[in-house]
Amino acid sequence: MDNILPSYLILGAILFCIGLYGALSKKNAIIVLLSIELMLNASNLNFVAFAKYGPAPALSGQIFSLFTITVAAAEAAVGVAILLALFRNRGTSDVVEMDHLKH
Amino acid sequence: MEATYAQLAWIVPLAPLIAFLVLLAIGRQVNRHSAAVGVAATLVSFIFAVLVFVERLGAGTAYAWQDWDWLTFGGTPIGFGYEVNNLNALMLVIVSGVSLLVNLYSAGYMKGDPRYHVFFGYVALFTFSMLGLVLSSNLLELYVFWELVGVCSFLLIGFWYHKPEAKAAAKKAFIVTRIGDAGLLIAILILFWQAPYHDLSFTNLANAVAEGMIAPGILTLTAILIFVGAVGKSGQFPLHVWLPDAMEGPTPISALIHAATMVAAGVYLVARTFFIFEESAAALTVVAVVGAFTALFAATVGVAQTDIKRVLAYSTVSQLGYMMMALGVGAQVAAVFHLTTHAFFKALLFLAAGSVIHAVGKQDVGELGGLGRKMKVTAWTFGIGALALAGLFPLSGFWSKDAILTAALHKHAGYFMVGLVAAFFTAFYMARLFFLVFAGKPRSAYGHEPHESPAVMTVPLVILAALAVVSGFIYTPFNSWLGDWLTGAPAAEHANWTVILLSNLAALLGIGLGWLMYGKRSLDAEAVAARMGWLHKLVKNKYYIDELYRAVIVKPVKALGDLLHLADRFVVDGVVKLVAGGALFIGRVGTRMQNGQLQGYGLVSLLGLVLLMALLAGRRFFHVG
Numbered sequence: 001m002d003n004i005l006p007s008y009l010i011l012g013a014i015l016f017c018i019g020l021y022g023a024l025s026k027k028n029a030i031i032v033l034l035s036i037e038l039m040l041n042a043s044n045l046n047f048v049a050f051a052k053y054g055p056a057p058a059l060s061g062q063i064f065s066l067f068t069i070t071v072a073a074a075e076a077a078v079g080v081a082i083l084l085a086l087f088r089n090r091g092t093s094d095v096v097e098m099d100h101l102k103h
Numbered sequence: 104m105e106a107t108y109a110q111l112a113w114i115v116p117l118a119p120l121i122a123f124l125v126l127l128a129i130g131r132q133v134n135r136h137s138a139a140v141g142v143a144a145t146l147v148s149f150i151f152a153v154l155v156f157v158e159r160l161g162a163g164t165a166y167a168w169q170d171w172d173w174l175t176f177g178g179t180p181i182g183f184g185y186e187v188n189n190l191n192a193l194m195l196v197i198v199s200g201v202s203l204l205v206n207l208y209s210a211g212y213m214k215g216d217p218r219y220h221v222f223f224g225y226v227a228l229f230t231f232s233m234l235g236l237v238l239s240s241n242l243l244e245l246y247v248f249w250e251l252v253g254v255c256s257f258l259l260i261g262f263w264y265h266k267p268e269a270k271a272a273a274k275k276a277f278i279v280t281r282i283g284d285a286g287l288l289i290a291i292l293i294l295f296w297q298a299p300y301h302d303l304s305f306t307n308l309a310n311a312v313a314e315g316m317i318a319p320g321i322l323t324l325t326a327i328l329i330f331v332g333a334v335g336k337s338g339q340f341p342l343h344v345w346l347p348d349a350m351e352g353p354t355p356i357s358a359l360i361h362a363a364t365m366v367a368a369g370v371y372l373v374a375r376t377f378f379i380f381e382e383s384a385a386a387l388t389v390v391a392v393v394g395a396f397t398a399l400f401a402a403t404v405g406v407a408q409t410d411i412k413r414v415l416a417y418s419t420v421s422q423l424g425y426m427m428m429a430l431g432v433g434a435q436v437a438a439v440f441h442l443t444t445h446a447f448f449k450a451l452l453f454l455a456a457g458s459v460i461h462a463v464g465k466q467d468v469g470e471l472g473g474l475g476r477k478m479k480v481t482a483w484t485f486g487i488g489a490l491a492l493a494g495l496f497p498l499s500g501f502w503s504k505d506a507i508l509t510a511a512l513h514k515h516a517g518y519f520m521v522g523l524v525a526a527f528f529t530a531f532y533m534a535r536l537f538f539l540v541f542a543g544k545p546r547s548a549y550g551h552e553p554h555e556s557p558a559v560m561t562v563p564l565v566i567l568a569a570l571a572v573v574s575g576f577i578y579t580p581f582n583s584w585l586g587d588w589l590t591g592a593p594a595a596e597h598a599n600w601t602v603i604l605l606s607n608l609a610a611l612l613g614i615g616l617g618w619l620m621y622g623k624r625s626l627d628a629e630a631v632a633a634r635m636g637w638l639h640k641l642v643k644n645k646y647y648i649d650e651l652y653r654a655v656i657v658k659p660v661k662a663l664g665d666l667l668h669l670a671d672r673f674v675v676d677g678v679v680k681l682v683a684g685g686a687l688f689i690g691r692v693g694t695r696m697q698n699g700q701l702q703g704y705g706l707v708s709l710l711g712l713v714l715l716m717a718l719l720a721g722r723r724f725f726h727v728g
Contacts, residue, residue: 020709024702032702099699 008049015042029086029093033079040072108154109166109187115155115195116234118147119202123227130220137220138210141227145203148234152195159192160588167240167306179301186240186305189589190439194237194371197446198364202230204563205359208454211559212355212461222262226359229255233364237371241304242291245372249287249336252365253280259360260352272348279345283335287372290328297321309378319382326379326386329372330393337369337423340397344649346420350412354457357412362419362453363446370426370442377435391431391514395521397424400646402528406535407632407643411456411466414536418492419449421525425507428518434510436586440578441503447574448491448500451567455485458560459540462553468539475541477553480561482541484568489537491571493530493610499575501606506578508606509599519602527609534617542622 015038022035044065051061087093122144126137133140165188173183206226213222232251239245261273295301297317298308311317317325333339338346349361360366373380373390380386398421405417422445429438458481459474460466475482491498494505504526511518555561578585580599620626632639641647696707 024706024709095702096700098701 005053012042012045027094027096029083029095044068108158112155112185112187115148115151116231118144119227119230123224126220126224130224134220137223141206141223144227145206148199149203152199156192156196159189181243183244184240185238191237197443198233201363201446201450205355208560208563209355211557212457225258243303246291256360256365259356260349262352269351272351276345276349279342280335283332283342286328287332290325293325312378312382322379323383323385326383327389329376330390333369333373337366338420339393340400343420347413347416350416354460358450358453362449367442373430374435374439387431391428394424394427394431395518398525399521402525403642404645405532406528409468411468414532415452429507432510432514436589437506437510440506440585444499444503444574447567448488448571451488451571454564455481458556461556463549470547471540472546473544478555484564487568488571489533493533494526494606495610496607499571502575502579505603505606509602523609526606527613530610530613531617534614535621538621
């Protein structure tokens with residue numbers, strides 16, 4: 001019972017690292033967006049794990065993760081909309097080509 | 104009579120300063136009339152100088168105005184003011200008078216020069232500085248003007264800066280006189296440290312010295328250091344090398360700066376601070392020996408020079424040596440008297456030489472000759488100047504040289520003998536110069552028929568010639584007016600017939616020999632030179648002093664300079680390049696990172712985060728801080 005928290009945390013860390021790797025290395029913007037969702041959910045997992053098995057268990061962690069899921073949904077919607085607009089404009093979803101920041 | 108005009112003495116240097124500023128501001132616009140500006144300013148100066156001088160004839164105490172505090176060191180103010188006494192009233196007249204004539208002469212001589220207005224601007228600045236130097240009431244103020252005349256000398260020697268010789272000569276004059284200036288500066292610092300209330304004014308210094316408030320050892324040291332300054336400025340051995348080279352400047356400049364006024368500043372300085380020298384027998388001996396040696400040394404060099412202006416330059420060095428010798432034997436009046444007469448006849452000689460150069464465009468005596476018939480005024484005035492310089496009775500040079508020789512004999516027969524031999528050589532080289540230039544036949548083809556210079560140039564010659572004749576009568580064995588007036592005490596000057604006869608004999612011998620060798624040509628100059636062999640070669644090459652300096656001083660200094668240059672180039676520049684290269688490298692890396700790839704930025708942020716966390720963990724792990 002006491003030892004279960006690290007397992008959750010390791011799973012969350014692995015998920016976060018996979019998301020980070022995807023966000024930094026994938027070329028397709030959709031995959032990048034997905035990777036970001038993965039990172040968000042890794043943190044959600046941490047919230048829930050701490051809320052249940054942490055040193056001071058409380059319901060607020062689970063409520064917080066609910067909020068995060070909602071906000072992430074909204075964010076994903078906006079992100080996909082931006083990607084669509086970009087794709088219409090530039091004809092590609094490759095993030096390497098999106099180097100407007102340089103100019 | 105109250106000191107009405109002495110209170111206005113500040114106008115004397117002010118007029119040329121205004122002329123300089125005017126020429127600086129609108130010189131280009133008034134180009135052709137800039138001579139008029141220069142002449143007008145020096146005329147105002149001259150008139151006021153004469154008024155001050157005439158007022159001083161009525162004796163009375165010196166007038167000094169030094170109310171303005173120029174600098175304050177701690178609680179010690181350094182004043183800036185002027186002082187009018189008999190000595191500098193005389194100097195004012197000489198400087199402004201010669202300057203006026205030279206300005207007038209230059210109007211003709213420099214005609215057609217593209218930098219006509221610049222020339223007159225520089226001359227005006229010089230006149231201002233020189234008059235300021237003479238009027239200065241304290242040593243530091245004098246030093247400021249002392250450096251200013253040095254700068255003007257530099258600018259005017261290098262006036263034709265397109266000639267490499269002129270550039271080199273200007274630099275040489277500046278650097279060599281700087282050696283002497285360092286001595287003067289140290290002397291001023293010592294006096295500032297020693298003088299009561301740190302007051303550097305001449306009155307205070309004279310009082311302090313008279314009351315024995317400064318230790319004798321310090322006085323000797325100070326006197327010798329002041330003399331070092333005078334050696335540099337007045338072209339005494341061993342710092343005389345710059346003066347002959349300074350002849351690269353325009354001839355009126357040689358007459359004004361390098362014969363009549365600036366080079367006499369050293370003599371003036373010693374005469375002005377003579378109260379210090381009087382307290383130290385050792386310093387006086389140094390002055391006398393250096394002066395006597397320079398007088399003889401330069402006179403012998405003058406014998407074998409072929410450039411008309413260089414002969415006169417060595418003659419100037421030699422005559423300044425005479426003045427120094429006079430100061431060294433304690434004959435302050437004789438020195439100032441010789442300074443006065445020398446200013447007139449040497450300015451005359453230079454201006455006459457300039458007239459020759461203007462007419463013919465050549466200045467090597469080997470290429471001149473037979474000009475006496477073509478240029479009567481120049482020839483006559485040059486002849487009078489030469490006789491005055493040779494010291495023939497009754498011209499001015501005779502009286503002043505006689506006064507010096509009498510004083511020298513009074514002190515020590517050695518000085519007298521040296522002076523006499525130098526007088527012989529002086530007469531000889533002046534005769535040689537005169538006969539080579541004006542007598543006989545031309546020794547080379549002149550580009551065009553030589554003609555007399557315009558009146559604007561010959562009038563100053565005539566005026567100076569008249570002065571060269573009569574200015575001697577103010578101080579003769581029978582009329583000691585100048586001495587009484589300068590020292591304020593009637594001097595018992597006795598006619599010393601031995602000196603009079605011997606000095607005239609020496610002059611006549613020199614002239615006679617010169618005539619035989621170069622006038623009548625019954626003695627072949629070439630054969631005599633050949634007979635002398637190495638001696639002639641030694642003299643012709645100015646005792647190899649320049650070569651010696653080049654080998655002993657210039658080369659090592661240059662080697663050191665090269666070494667330091669290498670150090671500068673590889674060590675200092677290396678460090679600078681390293682720093683610059685480092686910044687450039689970081690900049691390149693930064694540029695590469697700034698590529699617009701959001702994922703790259705993210706990666707870098709991640710790396711930074713990892714680094715930070717590693718640092719934090721490391722700190723915790725190793726228990727640092």
